[in-house]
Amino acid sequence: MSEAPTDWSPVEQRLWEAFRRGAVCDLSAHDRAADDPGSPAEWGPERTVRAKVLALLLLSGPAAVPGTVRGLKLTGALITGRLDLAGGRIEDFIELRGCRFDTGVLLSEAQGGTIRFDGCWLPRLDASRLITAGDLVLARCAVASGVRLTDAQIGTDLIVNHLVVGGDHNDRAFSADGLTVHQDFEADRLVTYGDLSLRTARVNGRLSLRGAQLHGRPGQQNCLNAARISVGSTCYLTGWLPAQVARPRVNTFWQAQPPVSYSLQNRDPGPYYRDPQSSDPGARLDGESAFVGVPAATEAPAAPDVPTPRLPDGAAPEAAHEDPATDPAEGSAEGSAEDPAETPLALGSDPGSMYGQGFGEVEPVGSRSLPFRAFGGVRLDDARFESACLISNAEFHLGHGQELSLRRIQTPELRFTCPTPPTGTVALSRARIGNLVDTPGAWPHNGTVRLTGFAYESLRPPEDSPFTVEQRIAWLDRALDTYHPEPYEQLAAALRRDGLDEDAREVQYAKQRRRRQALPLPGRLWCSFQDITVGYGYRPGRAALWLVAAWALGTLWFAGHQPAPVKVDEHPHWNAALYSAGLVLPIVNLGQDGWAPAGFSQWLSAALVLTGWALATTAVTGATRVLQRG
Numbered sequence: 001m002s003e004a005p006t007d008w009s010p011v012e013q014r015l016w017e018a019f020r021r022g023a024v025c026d027l028s029a030h031d032r033a034a035d036d037p038g039s040p041a042e043w044g045p046e047r048t049v050r051a052k053v054l055a056l057l058l059l060s061g062p063a064a065v066p067g068t069v070r071g072l073k074l075t076g077a078l079i080t081g082r083l084d085l086a087g088g089r090i091e092d093f094i095e096l097r098g099c100r101f102d103t104g105v106l107l108s109e110a111q112g113g114t115i116r117f118d119g120c121w122l123p124r125l126d127a128s129r130l131i132t133a134g135d136l137v138l139a140r141c142a143v144a145s146g147v148r149l150t151d152a153q154i155g156t157d158l159i160v161n162h163l164v165v166g167g168d169h170n171d172r173a174f175s176a177d178g179l180t181v182h183q184d185f186e187a188d189r190l191v192t193y194g195d196l197s198l199r200t201a202r203v204n205g206r207l208s209l210r211g212a213q214l215h216g217r218p219g220q221q222n223c224l225n226a227a228r229i230s231v232g233s234t235c236y237l238t239g240w241l242p243a244q245v246a247r248p249r250v251n252t253f254w255q256a257q258p259p260v261s262y263s264l265q266n267r268d269p270g271p272y273y274r275d276p277q278s279s280d281p282g283a284r285l286d287g288e289s290a291f292v293g294v295p296a297a298t299e300a301p302a303a304p305d306v307p308t309p310r311l312p313d314g315a316a317p318e319a320a321h322e323d324p325a326t327d328p329a330e331g332s333a334e335g336s337a338e339d340p341a342e343t344p345l346a347l348g349s350d351p352g353s354m355y356g357q358g359f360g361e362v363e364p365v366g367s368r369s370l371p372f373r374a375f376g377g378v379r380l381d382d383a384r385f386e387s388a389c390l391i392s393n394a395e396f397h398l399g400h401g402q403e404l405s406l407r408r409i410q411t412p413e414l415r416f417t418c419p420t421p422p423t424g425t426v427a428l429s430r431a432r433i434g435n436l437v438d439t440p441g442a443w444p445h446n447g448t449v450r451l452t453g454f455a456y457e458s459l460r461p462p463e464d465s466p467f468t469v470e471q472r473i474a475w476l477d478r479a480l481d482t483y484h485p486e487p488y489e490q491l492a493a494a495l496r497r498d499g500l501d502e503d504a505r506e507v508q509y510a511k512q513r514r515r516r517q518a519l520p521l522p523g524r525l526w527c528s529f530q531d532i533t534v535g536y537g538y539r540p541g542r543a544a545l546w547l548v549a550a551w552a553l554g555t556l557w558f559a560g561h562q563p564a565p566v567k568v569d570e571h572p573h574w575n576a577a578l579y580s581a582g583l584v585l586p587i588v589n590l591g592q593d594g595w596a597p598a599g600f601s602q603w604l605s606a607a608l609v610l611t612g613w614a615l616a617t618t619a620v621t622g623a624t625r626v627l628q629r630g
Helices: 010-021 051-060 469-479 485-497 501-517 521-537 540-560 576-584 600-627
Strands: 024-026 048-050 071-075 078-080 093-097 115-118 164-166 172-175 191-193 195-197 213-215 222-225 234-237 372-375 377-379 388-392 394-397 403-405 410-417 425-427 432-438 455-459
Touching: 010 024, 010 048, 010 051, 010 071, 048 051, 051 071, 051 078, 164 172, 172 191, 213 222, 222 372, 455 485, 469 485, 469 501, 485 501, 501 521, 540 576, 540 600, 576 600
Parallel strands: 024 071, 048 078, 071 093, 093 115, 164 191, 172 195, 191 213, 195 222, 213 372, 222 377, 234 388, 372 394, 377 403, 388 410, 403 425, 410 432, 432 455
Antiparallel strands: none
16 A cells, blocks of 8 residues: 555645655744644644554554655654554654654553654653663653553663653652663653652663652652662763763754743643543543642642753754863853753754763763752662662752662672762662772761671772771761671771771771770770770780880889898899889799799789780780781
8 A cells, every 4th residue: 555545634644655765754843932842832733643643654554665664753743642552563663753742652562673752742651561672762752641661671772861751640750660671771861750660670781860850759768769670881870961962963943943941741641641521631530630740729839840951042052062171161152151061952853962972981070060869769779780880979868768778789889979978878788899989978977877788899989089097987987876896897808908907907996996885884994994005906006105104113113112032042133123024024034033022012013914914915916916917
């Protein structure tokens, strides 16, 4: 069949011909404000396509024009009705750019090649158990009532950069439990209002959430739940820099147009999410407002309208990224004061800019990057990261009972270099780390760090932020609410592996002092005596000083109180200093054995002998520890 059905509209017949040739069917007005899919402006029949037309083309469409590859490439269309491709087998390339859907999209259990939504507005996307041979792209889109990718299998990359997504009826914004991505999962500058769930997901490449803004809903424990996730490369919970975005190759008609904002609030989410019996287009079946972020009339004021990516006012897309080395603070020639890091990219304009750039680069100190922000708990329990887990330039705004939970994670490197510490608990219990790269200011100081069983091989602080042993000890003292010996032992072992034996002894000494605080009064008194006299065995010099003091005391006493000789006619020449030294150093014979002290002198002699044994043993042990290596 080479001719379009006669009952199709002229626009749909035009799409039929474009599909056969694999050409782009552009229905846009070439005006940025008029082409904003998220605006409340009405789009007329000249750019309206029924969803069942798309379904027919994709599931049983016409043959391609000889010498061409057919494909669905549609720009600036209003798609009416439910696009239901559930269970279907899609052989053709799909690219929908700047389109508006009035009803949710169903791709559950479908199979396809590459599916690309770029800069579109959708009420909802349900693609559970979807299987693709190529990419799945949701870049720069706004989805009002959630994305579902549960148990989906993506053949190459999953790209959701600059996606803005609201929560569904259960306040789940992005549900992707059991997801498999065979290459990279890029979610730079993702904005969610609800739970981002990636439990048991597997990403064979990198997982990037640079500059993401994750907002948990009231009553939710977590805004990110990625327990038992497996990442084959690096996980990025870091800031986002404008220089990380490739130079766009834009269509010329965007360059002179004013910027627009794609928001979740502006549009009715469609009949798929409203009560058919209700005259209120925003009424849900459960009685709540269907507009994400816009409450019912009896509720509190709406959440602020968060725009999706756009260019700075009056700036051409190429001018926005002329020189990555340019200081953002200097602005443009017109004196724009807008922070490039906070300024999103143009939506639906350039397909090249939807992919992240600059992976592996270190953010310059003081750079005006957009931080990763989590407004709610973050759960990464039992996660596996084959290369590294990078948590830098990140903000964790945790409420009561919420945690940044990294329990039992395994990774060769954990970078934890946040400029400000999380406001709640950080849990690293039983985590296994190779290199720990951290800074002193990244950790909470109110006893809310859980380090039981936390193991790491080596400490590698950033070059521009040294982490001294004194700061390490203070980190443990402030981080732990009660005494636990394991974190101190682990720190000392890591320092020994790096050849820092002196620092390791400082940690062991600090451990004993912290232990003393947890003992009852008799134990604290005895430990205080040990600390004062011998420093728990980690201060051998202190023991030597006490030996000298004991020798001096004995010398002063016996200088004026010479004991009687054992044999009157057979005794050595009296020397008070040598006699006292022989008492405090009992293993050394200095030739002063022929004297028999009595009374107080006898008791003093016994005390000096006992003191000498205790202090000399401590001093020798400490000296041995100083000389020992390995």
